[in-house]
Each structure stands twice: as C-alpha cells, then as structure tokens.
Amino acid sequence: MQTTKMGVSLDLLPQLLRFNNHLLPIILSAVLFLILKTCFYGHSSSRTSKMKLPPGPKPLPVLGNMTQFIRAKQSLHVVLHDLAKAYGPICHLKVGQVSLVSVTSSEVAKEILKTQELTFAQRPKSPIFEAARFDQGGLGFAPYGEYWRKIRKVCVMELLSPRRVREFRSLREQRISDLMESVKCTTGLPFNISEMIFNCSNGIMLEASFGQKCSRLDKLSSAVTEELRLASQSSLADVFPSLWFLNHLNGVKAKMTHFRAVFEEILGGIIADQKIGAKSRIHSSSYEENLVDVLLRLQESTETASYLSDNTIKDIILDMVGGGVDTSPAVVEWALSEMMKNSDIMKKVQAELRDSSKGKAILEEADLEKNQYLKLIIKETLRLHPPAVFVGRVSREDCIIHGYDIPKESRVLINSWSLGRDPNCWENPEKFYPERFQSSSIDLAGTNFEFLPFGSGKRMCPGARFAVASIELMLANLIYYFDWKLANGLAPEELDMVEDSGLTVRRLNPLIVVATPHHSTG
Numbered sequence: 001m002q003t004t005k006m007g008v009s010l011d012l013l014p015q016l017l018r019f020n021n022h023l024l025p026i027i028l029s030a031v032l033f034l035i036l037k038t039c040f041y042g043h044s045s046s047r048t049s050k051m052k053l054p055p056g057p058k059p060l061p062v063l064g065n066m067t068q069f070i071r072a073k074q075s076l077h078v079v080l081h082d083l084a085k086a087y088g089p090i091c092h093l094k095v096g097q098v099s100l101v102s103v104t105s106s107e108v109a110k111e112i113l114k115t116q117e118l119t120f121a122q123r124p125k126s127p128i129f130e131a132a133r134f135d136q137g138g139l140g141f142a143p144y145g146e147y148w149r150k151i152r153k154v155c156v157m158e159l160l161s162p163r164r165v166r167e168f169r170s171l172r173e174q175r176i177s178d179l180m181e182s183v184k185c186t187t188g189l190p191f192n193i194s195e196m197i198f199n200c201s202n203g204i205m206l207e208a209s210f211g212q213k214c215s216r217l218d219k220l221s222s223a224v225t226e227e228l229r230l231a232s233q234s235s236l237a238d239v240f241p242s243l244w245f246l247n248h249l250n251g252v253k254a255k256m257t258h259f260r261a262v263f264e265e266i267l268g269g270i271i272a273d274q275k276i277g278a279k280s281r282i283h284s285s286s287y288e289e290n291l292v293d294v295l296l297r298l299q300e301s302t303e304t305a306s307y308l309s310d311n312t313i314k315d316i317i318l319d320m321v322g323g324g325v326d327t328s329p330a331v332v333e334w335a336l337s338e339m340m341k342n343s344d345i346m347k348k349v350q351a352e353l354r355d356s357s358k359g360k361a362i363l364e365e366a367d368l369e370k371n372q373y374l375k376l377i378i379k380e381t382l383r384l385h386p387p388a389v390f391v392g393r394v395s396r397e398d399c400i401i402h403g404y405d406i407p408k409e410s411r412v413l414i415n416s417w418s419l420g421r422d423p424n425c426w427e428n429p430e431k432f433y434p435e436r437f438q439s440s441s442i443d444l445a446g447t448n449f450e451f452l453p454f455g456s457g458k459r460m461c462p463g464a465r466f467a468v469a470s471i472e473l474m475l476a477n478l479i480y481y482f483d484w485k486l487a488n489g490l491a492p493e494e495l496d497m498v499e500d501s502g503l504t505v506r507r508l509n510p511l512i513v514v515a516t517p518h519h520s521t522g
C-alpha cells in the first residue's frame with residue numbers, strides 16, 4: 001500500500017464537496033493553504049502517529065493514493081465500500097483537516113456502537129446546521145450530555161412513544177386513503193408515484209407535528225428539504241474547520257440564515273397560535289394532541305419547564321420534520337421498485353394481503369398484523385437501501401478500535417449500506433430476497449451490527465416506530481389495491497436502481513408507473 005500524506009485529502013475532496021465554478025478560487029486557495037500548512041507545520045495525522053500509546057495498538061495509517069477507487073460521480077458510501085475491499089474493514093482517510101474513519105464490518109461497528117458506546121456517543125459538529133437552528137440543535141446534533149439526555153427523554157417517552165405512534169393511527173389511515181384516491185385518479189396513465197409517496201409521508205409527519213394542513217406548512221417542509229439538500233452538499237468549511245470564514249464566502253452561511261428566518265416566521269407563528277388555543281382544545285375530550293401541543297404542555301410542567309424554551313421546541317420540531325421528511329418515503333419507493341423488478345415477490349405479497357383482507361376497500365393497521373411477508377420485504381429493503389447510509393459519530397476521547405489508535409475528534413462513518421452487502425454476513429447479498437429474514441432473529445432494534453438502518457444504542461433513531469408504521473400501511477395499501485406496471489413499456493429488468501446522493505439516499509430518477517385497481521379489492 002502506498003502511503004502519502006496528501007493523496008487522500010485531495011482525491012476525496014471532489015467527492016465530498018459539490019461546488020459551483022465561481023467557488024473555484026476559494027477552493028484552490030484553501031487547498032494551497034492546506035498544502036503550505038502541511039509542508040511547514042506537518043499535519044495532524046503525523047501528530048497522531050507520534051502519540052504515546054500503550055504497547056500493542058498501532059496508529060491507523062492514512063491511506064495513500066486512491067484515485068483508482070474513485071470513479072466519476074460515485075457516492076461516498078460506494079467509494080468507501082470499494083476501499084474496504086482493498087484495505088480492510090476500518091480505513092483512516094484524511095479529508096481536508098478532518099480525520100475520517102470509515103467502518104464497513106459488523107465486528108468493528110459493534111466495538112464502536114456497543115463496546116465503546118460512550119466514547120462514540122457524540123455526533124460530528126455541523127456548523128451548517130447550527131446556523132439554521134435556535135438552541136443546541138435539538139436532539140440530532142446536540143452534544144452528548146445533560147441537555148441531550150433530557151431532550152432525548154422527551155422525544156422517546158412523549159413524542160415518539162409506542163402510545164403516541166398508535167394515537168396517530170387514524171391520521172395515517174386518512175392520509176393514506178387520500179393517497180389511494182390520488183392514485184385512482186391517474187386512470188391507467190403513467191404517473192410519478194415517487195412524488196405522491198413523498199407528499200403523503202410528508203403530510204403525515206407535518207400533521208402529526210402541527211395538527212393541521214395549511215400553506216405555511218408546505219413552505220416549512222420545502223425549506224427543510226432544501227436545507228437538508230444544502231447540508232448534504234458538504235461545505236468546504238466542514239472539512240477545513242480552521243477556515244471558518246469559508247461558509248461566509250461561499251454563501252452557505254447566508255442561505256442557512258435565510259432558512260432560520262423562514263423557520264422562525266413559521267414555527268414562531270404556529271407556537272404563538274397554539275399557545276392561545278391550547279387550553280380550550282386540550283380540555284375537549286375528543287381532542288388528539290399534536291407534537292407541538294405535547295411540547296407546550298411539557299413547557300408548563302415543573303419537571304421540564306427549565307429546558308423546554310420556545311427555541312428548544314422549534315429545534316425539536318425541526319428534528320422531527322427533518323428526520324422523517326425523506327427517509328420513510330425512500331423506503332416505500334425502493335420497496336416498490338424492488339417489487340417491480342421481482343414480480344414473484346410482488347405476486348406473493350399481493351396474494352397474502354388480498355387473501356387475508358378479501359373485499360376490503362382499504363387496509364387498516366389492524367389488518368397488517370397477520371401479514372408477515374410484508375414485514376420481511378421492508379427489512380430486506382432496509383438492508384439493501386438504508387435511506388441513511390451512514391451512522392455518523394465522533395470519538396470523544398482517544399481510544400483503540402480493532403487494534404488501532406483512534407484519536408479524539410475523529411469522525412467515524414459506519415457504512416450501513418456496505419454492512420447490508422457484506423458477503424461474510426449475508427448469502428448472495430446483492431439479491432433482493434425477503435425470505436432471508438424468515439427464520440432469522442435479526443430485527444430493527446440495532447442489536448445486530450450487520451443490519452443498522454436505524455443505527456444503534458444511545459443515539460439510535462427514536463423515530464423508527466413512527467417511520468415503520470407509515471411505511472407498512474402505505475406500502476400495504478398500494479400493493480393491495482393496485483396492480484402495477486412500469487410506464488412506457490419498460491421491462492422490469494430495464495428499471496434503473498440508480499441512487500441519488502445526499503443525507504438520505506433516494507432513487508435518483510422518480511419511479512414512473514401505471515396503476516390499475518385490482519378487481520377483487522374495494
């Protein structure tokens with residue numbers, strides 16, 4: 001293996017940073033700055049190797065020239081997956097000034113997420129998100145500590161608890177029934193199901209959060225989507241933290257400040273309105289609380305009042321909307337795509353659903369309990385297409401992982417996409433084969449480290465139950481009620497499965513289909 005100090009930094013930058021041409025001078029100066037800094041002062045990886053450590057463990061070398069692995073426009077998770085084939089399950093990359101540790105094996109993932117859980121209970125700092133948040137970044141980006149613990153408790157026990165998820169059942173059923181009506185209206189013509197799935201899923205999340213449909217919520221959801229998109233186009237300043245001014249020069253800071261103003265206007269307005277109406281609504285016995293109501297009620301309670309300011313509530317709500325916005329629809333989209341390609345699987349699940357719920361116009365959640373195959377399909381989709389391809393953490397102290405020194409502040413990317421395709425863990429890993437989960441104990445709880453779609457441990461996704469409830473009901477109804485064909489005479493094997501890049505990995509090209517109502521349903 002060839003080891004050079006700068007090779008990786010420069011080769012990986014174009015992968016991580018998508019930038020406009022007018023930013024080129026800034027980028028070049030930054031790279032030049034780094035080269036000079038490296039030449040004259042050395043860089044942090046060389047400091048790493050000089051650290052005093054107990055005998056045995058060794059510094060994880062920075063990999064050398066990897067140009068051969070980086071094909072044009074390939075996503076970072078695929079680049080890192082390919083690197084692992086050559087260099088092993090743990091690789092140290094230098095990206096700008098940041099030490100990045102890529103992990104692609106379940107054993108190493110377990111060491112990080114379980115054995116040394118506390119060391120890695122921190123998320124990478126994101127100056128981009130910080131600029132668009134109000135307090136300490138809600139749950140997702142709050143530093144591990146007392147504040148995070150309190151907010152996490154509110155989210156897990158109050159906002160996304162099993163009881164609360166059940167309470168939103170009729171909301172899900174109503175929204176999905178609206179989706180079915182929209183699909184019916186396409187009357188056998190080609191249409192973009194990806195967009196409809198996205199709107200439905202988004203509608204569920206927004207209505208659960210605010211209890212209403214209104215135009216300002218559409219504005220909020222587009223701002224959150226745009227914000228996530230901008231954040232996924234990782235800014236140069238993220239990998240050169242000492243060049244703090246870059247985010248000002250490249251316009252990212254201004255855009256984030258704009259999003260913050262949009263969030264302030266909409267969320268500030270909604271919180272003020274809901275405060276006025278809350279007491280009368282909550283005293284009505286038929287009233288179902290939405291998430292903002294719950295947070296405002298907790299704001300009045302002596303136990304939680306001290307840390308639930310209006311700004312914290314805004315951050316938490318942005319976490320809820322942001323956490324669910326692209327992820328759940330991505331799973332429905334990928335599952336449907338896989339079934340379009342694998343007609344046997346589609347037929348099998350349709351038969352199971354249609355036999356068990358004969359003649360029903362629409363499936364309710366209670367109808368799904370007996371449909372095991374649908375659950376296997378969702379797991380298999382999450383294995384091959386985890387919407388969040390990385391579980392991202394930061395080391396809070398120097399530690400040793402897999403026999404290597406990992407310095408404090410290293411960013412760790414556990415590649416869930418790669419874990420789901422590891423031939424050491426999965427037979428015939430590239431094949432979409434839901435039956436593999438049939439007699440397996442592997443579940444979504446994050447205790448099987450080859451399958452981490454929702455992460456694991458203390459910072460595991462608190463929205464998993466909420467997400468799965470929507471995904472199951474939406475997918476079940478779509479395949480129960482309609483028969484599906486690809487548009488424009490496309491054969492199943494011609495359907496592309498190209499991934500978009502971003503924080504959430506969805507299809508790059510929308511799924512264009514033709515739906516025909518099935519004669520025995522409804």
Ligand code: HEM
Nearest residue numbers: 139140320323324327328388454455456459460461463467
């Ligand atoms: C299919 C849908 C979803 C997937 C695949 C997903 C995946 C993930 C993953 C991988 C993490 C990081 C976990 C870790 O570090 O161990 C995470 C964190 C998080 N997710 Fe989700 N998520 C989904 C839906 C949701 C929904 C619907 C919400 C909110 C309603 C949500 C809210 C959050 C929050 C707040 C965190 C940060 C938790 C913390 O840092 O303590 N997610 N999610």
